[in-house]
Amino acid sequence: MKHFLREYFTLSYSERNGLVLLLLILTLVLLTPAVYRYFFPARISEVEVIALEGDEFDTLLTGESEPARLFPFDPNRIGPAGLKELGLDSLLAAQWLQYREAGGRFYEKDDLLKLYRMSKELYLRLEPYIRIGAQHKQRSGYPRQPRQARIIDINNADSLDWLALPGIGPVYTHRILAYRRQSGIFSSIDELKKVYGMDSQRMEQLRPYLSLHDSLKEKASRIKVQKEVKESEPEFIELNTVDSATLTRFKGIGPYFARQIIRYREALGGFYKKEQLYEITRLDTAVAGRLLSQALLDTTMIRKLNINRASAKELAAHPYISRAVADAIIRLRLDYVKIRDKKILLRSYLVDEELLRKIAPYIEL
Numbered sequence: 001m002k003h004f005l006r007e008y009f010t011l012s013y014s015e016r017n018g019l020v021l022l023l024l025i026l027t028l029v030l031l032t033p034a035v036y037r038y039f040f041p042a043r044i045s046e047v048e049v050i051a052l053e054g055d056e057f058d059t060l061l062t063g064e065s066e067p068a069r070l071f072p073f074d075p076n077r078i079g080p081a082g083l084k085e086l087g088l089d090s091l092l093a094a095q096w097l098q099y100r101e102a103g104g105r106f107y108e109k110d111d112l113l114k115l116y117r118m119s120k121e122l123y124l125r126l127e128p129y130i131r132i133g134a135q136h137k138q139r140s141g142y143p144r145q146p147r148q149a150r151i152i153d154i155n156n157a158d159s160l161d162w163l164a165l166p167g168i169g170p171v172y173t174h175r176i177l178a179y180r181r182q183s184g185i186f187s188s189i190d191e192l193k194k195v196y197g198m199d200s201q202r203m204e205q206l207r208p209y210l211s212l213h214d215s216l217k218e219k220a221s222r223i224k225v226q227k228e229v230k231e232s233e234p235e236f237i238e239l240n241t242v243d244s245a246t247l248t249r250f251k252g253i254g255p256y257f258a259r260q261i262i263r264y265r266e267a268l269g270g271f272y273k274k275e276q277l278y279e280i281t282r283l284d285t286a287v288a289g290r291l292l293s294q295a296l297l298d299t300t301m302i303r304k305l306n307i308n309r310a311s312a313k314e315l316a317a318h319p320y321i322s323r324a325v326a327d328a329i330i331r332l333r334l335d336y337v338k339i340r341d342k343k344i345l346l347r348s349y350l351v352d353e354e355l356l357r358k359i360a361p362y363i364e365l
Contacts, residue, residue: 072129075106086126092117106132108169113197120199151211154192155185167205172197186212236294239277240270240301250294252287267319269303272361304364307345308338320359325350340365 068087075096078086083093095115104114109130112118152161154176162173172195179195180186189210192198237246244258253261257280264280265271274295277288305315307329315326328348333339342360345351 070129072131074131074133075112076100076133108132108171110169110171113171124201151209153211153213154189155180155212165206165209167202188212236296238296238298239274240265240298250291252284253291257283269362270301271297272299272302302361304362307363308333308365318362320355
């Protein structure tokens with residue numbers, strides 16, 4: 001017994017040194033977190049404080065919950081206590097401070113709308129009390145030359161004209177000019193409501209300063225009518241030759257589904273019946289039904305596979321033919337030297353009547 005213990009538990013000089021070194025390393029690893037916390041105590045940032053919920057947040061800020069109180073403030077300098085006093089919920093306040101800590105700044109009042117939790121109602125309540133510091137006003141990318149508010153033609157006004165109007169900062173100026181570039185020209189003053197974020201209250205504030213030249217109004221109406229006629233749905237289409245641009249003119253079919261229809265048609269080799277549109281993944285059945293009712297079909301356009309010459313890879317590329325079925329067709333071809341009747345495919349247990357009916361229009365002997 002003594003010999004057994006000595007043989008298995010006696011350590012050599014180098015083994016003892018290795019064991020001592022291992023114990024030292026484990027001790028250091030275990031003590032490191034405690035030593036780090038001692039020399040570098042944790043500090044709660046503003047964002048961490050404001051992100052606390054409920055009673056913890058109230059206690060850290062004021063010790064008790066107080067009703068909202070509005071007062072002038074600089075959104076680039078206000079702290080968590082001030083945000084709480086304004087009546088902001090903890091998540092919005094946390095996002096506000098996180099935005100600043102990440103390097104973001106508010107250069108105009110309506111920049112607060114960049115905060116996704118900032119509702120229009122809350123912004124309109126805070127807007128009269130917002131005071132942007134001079135050091136941040138100079139950072140805006142728009143020219144800051146003063147220009148007196150005046151009546152403008154909404155189809156000819158430049159950025160300075162829009163900036164001079166009440167309630168319009170760089171954000172809305174950019175949106176209005178971008179909309180005008182994309183749509184051509186405004187056909188009516190009320191079309192401004194289509195600009196993102198342009199609500200009724202802001203629109204009524206702007207209306208006394210807005211005008212629209214009569215000749216431009218007529219031109220805009222004529223352009224829009226021509227555009228509507230051009231983009232109206234075609235009466236009929238031929239499914240095996242139609243292009244994606246024509247397909248997008250149908251309601252409910254955008255560029256994505258137009259590409260999907262074209263890709264599926266190319267993979268099949270062409271449609272042999274209109275109902276195959278229902279096989280396209282995620283295409284709404286109502287949209288497919290409406291397209292089907294206006295579709296014509298030329299089956300002479302179908303591209304066929306010669307099952308006596310096509311490789312297994314070429315056969316398996318067809319949506320209706322799996323790799324296993326393709327291999328089975330190759331084996332039948334070897335057995336019969338040449339397949340002379342499509343019904344011979346039924347001798348494979350992988351091909352049934354339904355599959356043969358589906359692939360028959362796409363194969364030739």
